[in-house]
Amino acid sequence: GQQVMQIPQYQHVQEGEDFTTYCNSSTTLSNIQWYKQRPGGHPVFLIQLVKSGEVKKQKRLTFQFGEAKKNSSLHITATQTTDVGTYFCAGIPRNYGQNFVFGPGTRLSVLP
Amino acid sequence: EAGVAQSPRYKIIEKRQSVAFWCNPISGHATLYWYQQILGQGPKLLIQFQNNGVVDDSQLPKDRFSAERLKGVDSTLKIQPAKLEDSAVYLCASSPNFNTEAFFGQGTRLTVV
Numbered sequence: 001g002q003q004v005m006q007i008p009q010y011q012h013v014q015e016g017e018d019f020t021t022y023c024n025s026s027t028t029l030s031n032i033q034w035y036k037q038r039p040g041g042h043p044v045f046l047i048q049l050v051k052s053g054e055v056k057k058q059k060r061l062t063f064q065f066g067e068a069k070k071n072s073s074l075h076i077t078a079t080q081t082t083d084v085g086t087y088f089c090a091g092i093p094r095n096y097g098q099n100f101v102f103g104p105g106t107r108l109s110v111l112p
Numbered sequence: 113e114a115g116v117a118q119s120p121r122y123k124i125i126e127k128r129q130s131v132a133f134w135c136n137p138i139s140g141h142a143t144l145y146w147y148q149q150i151l152g153q154g155p156k157l158l159i160q161f162q163n164n165g166v167v168d169d170s171q172l173p174k175d176r177f178s179a180e181r182l183k184g185v186d187s188t189l190k191i192q193p194a195k196l197e198d199s200a201v202y203l204c205a206s207s208p209n210f211n212t213e214a215f216f217g218q219g220t221r222l223t224v225v
Contacts, residue, residue, distance in 0.1 A: 016198075040220055042203060042217060042218055043203070043205075044216070048213065062158050070165070088154050088155075098168065098210075099160060099168050099211070100214075102154030102155045102156070104153055104154050105153075
């Protein structure tokens, strides 16, 4: 079954609005990574979170790792058209080997 | 710094034919991954190499897929014979060490007809 889940599957926002995507697992994740894939492009690494409750910021992007290390979120403040793409989380579920498992992604559309 | 190089970019084959993809990782990266990404889904790991040794190939359909990384540098992924459901983008990625930031190539889009 799906080890790493993401919601929502799609999100359409008006430029300037905020956006959040959520990543969830039924088991503890040792690490979590976030990637962005532009339409027709390849995944590009954004960040890696390791510690419980960790929060990291990159300009308008805020990444959070849950206290129980079973969920994570990516929040974008004041979206821009350059934010368009699919955002993937990838985690290493406990008792599932040593490799990152990608979620299905959240596709973000930003209307100008 | 040069990125991960993959070729070809596109390939169309008939079912039951064979196909091979090539990947040259970033220089010095010990870990190399092959992923399959079906349209609308996240990348799925097929095989992971650490230098020239296989770390994980648990999701590689070994009856038809094979991969090698000779000399611990570039790698090839082969499918023989191809099925319609193999239509996907095949992504190669590399990272400096095990389970650190992965750098992806542009991918090879395979269409099996």
